[in-house]
Amino acid sequence: MSHLLSLVIFLPLLGGGIILGLRGEAEAVARNAKWAGLWTSLIVFGLSLLLWTGFDTHAPGFQFVEQAEWVPVYHIGYHLGIDGISLFFILLATLLTPLCIIICWDQVKVRVREYMFALMVLETMMVGSFAALDFVLFYFFFEGVLLPTFALIGIWGGPRRINAAFKFFLYSLIGSLLMLLAILALAYHLGTTDITVAMTSTLSPEWQYWLWLAFFVSFAIKIPMWPVHTWLLDATVEAPTAATVLISSVLHKMGAYGLLRFLIPVFPEATAHFIPLVFALSVTAVIYTSLVAMAQEDMKRLIAYSSVAHMGFVTIGVFTLSQQGVQGAILQMLSHGIVVGALFLCAGVLIDRTNTREIGRYGGLAYVMPGFALVFMVFTLASMGLPGTSGFVGEFLVVLGAFEVNTWVASLSAVSVVLVVCYMLVFYRRVVFGTLVATDLRGLLDLSWREKLVFAPLLVLVFWMGIYPASFLDPMRPAVTALISRGIGGVAHSETASADVRLAAISAKVTP
Amino acid sequence: MTPVVFLPALPELFLALASLGLLLIGVLAAPERTAKGIPLLGALALAVTLALVIQAPAGRAEAFYGMFVTDGFAVFAEALVLLAAIATLLAGLRFNAWQGIDRFELPVLVLLSVTGMLAMITANDLISFYIGLELQSLPLYVLAAFKRDSARSTEAGLKYFVLSALSSGLLLFGASLLYGFSAGTSYEAIGHALVQPDAMTAIGAVIGLVFLLAGVAFKLSAAPFHMWTPDVYEGSPTSVTAFFAVGPKVAALAVFARLAFGPFSGLAAAWHDVAWLLCVASLVVGGFAAINQTNLKRMMAYSSISHVGFALMGLAAGTEEGLRGMLVYLGVYTFMNLGTFVVLLGLGRDGAIAESLSDLAGLSKTRPGAALALTIFFLSLAGLPPTAGVFAKMFVLLPALHAGMPGLAILGIVMSAVACFYYLRVVKVMYFDEPGLPLDADVASGTQQAIFALAACVVLFLCVIPGPFLSIAGAAAHTLFP
Known part of the structure; x- marks a missing residue:
């Protein structure tokens, strides 16, 4: 039994x-703290690449499994493992951590040692929550994220x-404690907290509803879904760039990952029952937050709102329970992780130089910062879902999956694709184009070599995922298929699911 | 007549004699040598007692014609009390000298009080229980008022004395009712009489039980018998408060459990209700009242009330699993609470105890080690990973669910969310705020650092490897279920 996964988790x-x-x-x-942090995170990234190369694309089930007893009396175990879904989230976390360290190299001037320590702890907790296969272990990592952040x-x-x-912590804490309660109830019902056991056992529908709701609130806060997204705005605006990037790129994904890993396979009937609720919330999120984003004058807030809108897309895709929808959602998450992270880095680049987040203060940057303008444009277009970039594939698959289930949801979410274009293009135009009015902007320097170093891998990934998504879609296929068959089973069995959802589920079963 | 068996009570006897011996030494030896010597000797005596307790042959043993009983459960509780007493004696050395209360009576009184606690834990008869209880309480009154020229300290002592006397009265009244209805004072006799009581006996015994448990709840500082706690915690010298926060609570909870699963097992419904009520009240009162506190000792007083609520949750479940959870909770509570107070013992400013929240501002810069340890303790008190507090909470919440009390578990979770707020506020002050006036350097000592570092390590270790501790507590709990 290899301990590679444990190594990746605990090395940071x-x-x-x-x-x-x-x-x-x-x-x-x-x-020394900076160098130690950078080297550690680079080694961890290298090790996580070994996970990818060693990953058997065609095998279903979990790989790199590690299992040991933790609290034998309650059958709580130290159980780790990854499948095609979690693999890429781990890679995302291990890739972004060194990039964040590089970008904040000169920004952080006080208490650097503690800063690096917090980042390292955060990386452990992030990777751990994507690899945990025991509810209690997952809870530890999930909650462990809170303190460093x-x-x-x-x-x-x-x-x-x-x-x-405080807003961030207390919001997340309420969610986490609800989840803890649900985990205790699950432990009580199943006699174990092993996720793989929970995935194959059947709970009574009443219990499923309650536990589903408890887990859902917790994940919805992390994702964040409308209407529990308000913590995000303060947190991302006030946080230093590295934390903003990690919150929006990785922490949101922990919530969405939770939906895939727990909500659907463990509570399939409840999932079927609550699909309309999730769709309603997600569509509201997508349209409402897009509209709000249009009115933002603060660039970090604008990106944060766009992030909520994109995550709304993800939740729609996840709950279509179709192969295209779920795969699209996962790809959308990965793409969002890279693109929104890069957009926050872009914002960070500007804020570093001018110390203002106000969009109106900028304009005409294309004259002084051509390199930045190019990079920023690529990520803006990727965020809008231009074909050829990573954003397109995910969005397309999600809308495709949504059309199979519910035309209204699909149409409304497609409307938002137009809205995204509106606010992102306007944002880009106001910052980069136009005349260079403000005198203090004339002296701005273009991207430094360090910033180029950070943006280069992200650019590569945006195009890679846009042009050849198969390298990402193939490994996750067996896991997604298994997930969907479990989820569809729930829909077919559920007596409370609305008729059209059930019909769609059955038709999807007939034509796989 | 059979000869008196006293060997099982060897640790208690040793400690009693040792404290008397120390008293003699204190009186006869020169004062400048006793200031430091007596506490160290006292700690040594406690350590020897601890060794005697742990080394005692396993299994149940009675002494003094059944007045005294020792078993795995008693060993567990006694070990916690002794550890707490050793730690407070050692950590308080520098603090007491700095506060001018480094008199030899202090360690002697602590030793006498610990003797009383051990007697309570091992009592198998209402009379020996009451003697133990009073032996525990009397030195505590004096200890609370030990800083004689401080008005707050004497107020604390007097308050504790008056209210405690009242509670002792309640307890005695309950005990006499129980005696009246069961015609015996030994736990076996009471238990026997209450197995299938007639209607009259049942009512009378329930009234007696409620009075008795009310007296115990007072010592436990469980709401609604908690009114004295914040004032006494705040007024007493911190080295005494540290002792207050752990020892008496462990002893009182142990007595509660021994009574509940022993003589009162026939009245399970009655004591379940009492435990449930105390648990709910303590959780709510402790949780909400702590929010507004700016004095750290007062905050810890309310926090201890809410922790007693959690420990009682295990008891309220009324099962062996719940009792195990309670013991684990007590164990973890001992370490995290002691650790917190030991950190506080090292904080002083301009010759006064630094005990308000704002005194901690910027502690992460001035004393990073203390700030980190305090953060670990507060995380654990709040029940957040990666600390033992999570498992401690989990092991009392699960039995509550198993016993069909989801409401209690939900309340516990809600209150720990509330508690997180005020624990986190301390972390915020330590890490986010700028340091104020410098702290006095001469209060902190290496001993304190060693003790709180050790406690922090234990709190982290019990999170990584909770299994063995859970099995030890399980074995201890099992001895109450023949």
Whole structure:
């Protein structure tokens, strides 16, 4: 049994411990902490690439499984494993961490050691929650994310950082505690907290409804879905760039991943029952937040709202329970992880130079920062879902999947594709085009080599996922198929699912 | 007549004699040598007692004609009390000298009080229980008022004394009712009489039980018998508060459990209700009242009330699993609470105890180690991973679910969300705020650092490997279920 997965999870923690133990002159400590953090995260990224190369694309079920007893009395185990769904989220987390360290290299000036420690702990918790196959273990990682993020926002954030940090923490905490309650109830019913066992057992529908709701609220806060998205705006606006990127790129995905990993396979009947609710919330999110995004003057807020809209797409795709929809949703998540992260990095590049988030203060940057304008354009277009970029494939598949299930949902979500174009293009135009009026913008420097280094892999990935998505879609296919058959079973069995949903499910079963 | 068996009570006897011996030494030896010598000798005596307790042959043993009983359950509770007492004696050395209360009576009183606690835990008769209880309480009154020239300290002592005397009265009244209806004071006799009581006996015994448990709940500082706690915690010297926060609670909960599963097992419905009520009230009162506190000791007082609520949840479940959860909770509580108070013992500013929330501002810069340890303890108190507090909560919530009390479990979860807010606020002050005036350097000592570092390690370790501790607690709980 290989321990590669454990290594990927806990190596950052080890690195963090070493960083915390650094002693000496303040300047040397800061420099060493940065290098130690960078090297640790790069090694972790390398190891996670080994996970990808060693991953058997055609095998169903979990791979790189590690299992050990933790609390034998309650059958709580240390159970890790990845399938095609979790693989790419782990890669996303391990890729973005070193990039965040590089981008914040000169930004963080106070308490660098603690900053790196928080980032390392955060990486452990993020990767761990994508690999955990035990509810309690998952809860540990899921909740473990809160504290480093709380510290990152609260110590290194903007002027209203303490308010934002508390809002983030308490919002997430309410969700997590609901989940803890649901996990306890599950442990009580199943006699174990092993997720693989829960995935194959059947619970009574009444219990499923309650537990589904508890889990759903928790994940909805993390995703974040409308109307529990308000923490995101404060958190992303106030957080330092690295934390903003990790929150919007990886933390949101933990919520959506939770939907795929727990909600659908463990509570299939309840899922079928609540599909209309999720669709209603998601469509509202997609349209409402897109409209709100149009009115934003703060660039970080605008991107945050666009992020909520995109995640609305993801939840629609997940709950279509069709092969295209779910795969599209996962691809959309990965694409969103890269694109929204890159957009926040772009915003960070500007904020670093001018210290303002106000869109109206910019204009005509194409004259002074041509390289930046190009990079920014690629990610703007990817965010709008231009064919050839990563955003297109995911959105297309999601809409395709949605049409099979519910024409209204599909049409309304397609409307939002137009809305995204409206606000993203306007945003881009106001910042990059036009005349260079403000005098203080004339002296801005174009991208430094460090920033180019960060954007390069993201650019490659955007085009890779847009042009040849098969490298990402193939490994996740067996896992998605298994997930859908479990989910469809729930829909077919559910007596409470609305007629058209059930019909769609049955027709999907007939023509796989 | 059979000869007196006393060997099973060896640890208690040793401790009683040791405290008397220390008293003699304290009186006869020169004061400048006793200030430091007596606490160290006292800690040594406690350590020897701990070794005697742990080394005692396994299994149930009675002594003094059945007045005294020792078993795995008693060993577990006694070990916690002794550990807490050793830690507070050692950690308080520097603090007491700094506060001018480094008199030899203090450790002697702690030792006497611990003797009383051990007697309570091992009592198998209402009379020996009451003697133990009073032996525990009397030194505590004096300890609370130990800083004689401080008005707050004397107020704390007096308040504790008056209210405690009242509760002892209630307890005695309950005990006499029980005696009247069961014609015996030994736990076996009471249990025997209450197996299938007639209607009259049942009513009378229930009234007696309620009075008795009310007295125990007072010592436990479970709501609604908690009114004294914040004032006494705040007024007493911190080194005494640290002892208050752990020892008496462990002893009182152990007595509660022994009574509940022993003599009162025939009245399960009655004591279930009492435990349930105390649990709910403590959770709510402790949780909400702590929100507005700016004095750390007061905040910890309310926090301890809410933790007693959690421990009682295990008891309210009324099962062996629940009792195991309660023991685990007590164990974890001992470490995280002690650790917190030991950190606080090292904080002073301009010769005064730094005990308000704002005194902690910027602690992460001035004393990173203490701030990190305190963060770990508060995370654990809040029940957040990666600390032992999560498992402690889980192991009392699960039995509550198993026993068909989902409402209690939900309340527990809700209250831990509330608690997170005020624990987190302390973390915020330590990490996000800028440091104020410098802290006094001469209060902190290496001993304190070693103790809170050890406690923090234990809290983290019990999260990574909770299994063995759970089985130890399980074995201890099992001894109450023959």
